[in-house]
Amino acid sequence: MKKTIITVIGKDTVGIIAKVCTYLAEQNINILDISQTIVQEYFNMMMIVDMNSAAKGFGAVQEDLDKLGEEIGVAIKCQHEDIFQMMHRV
Numbered sequence: 001m002k003k004t005i006i007t008v009i010g011k012d013t014v015g016i017i018a019k020v021c022t023y024l025a026e027q028n029i030n031i032l033d034i035s036q037t038i039v040q041e042y043f044n045m046m047m048i049v050d051m052n053s054a055a056k057g058f059g060a061v062q063e064d065l066d067k068l069g070e071e072i073g074v075a076i077k078c079q080h081e082d083i084f085q086m087m088h089r090v
Helices: 016-026 058-072 081-087
Strands: 003-011 030-039 042-050 074-080
Touching: 003 016, 003 058, 003 081, 016 030, 016 042, 016 058, 058 074, 074 081
Parallel strands: none
Antiparallel strands: 003 042, 003 074, 030 042
């Protein structure tokens, strides 16, 4: 399984989750786990997704999510699970 970590951070607005999840569904990317919080007016979401059946490659998905983030006013980051784990090892 090719797991990927997606993070979304920014000012809370209506439709952030819907737009990100719609894009992922259109690309045949399965959401395995999702957590989101709102602290005061700031939105934070972390997703673990499976990209085994993705319609596009990792780089193209990363670019698309960057563009989507700009459109909806949030920062969306996409990282391979193994890189994420190496960066956050204590």
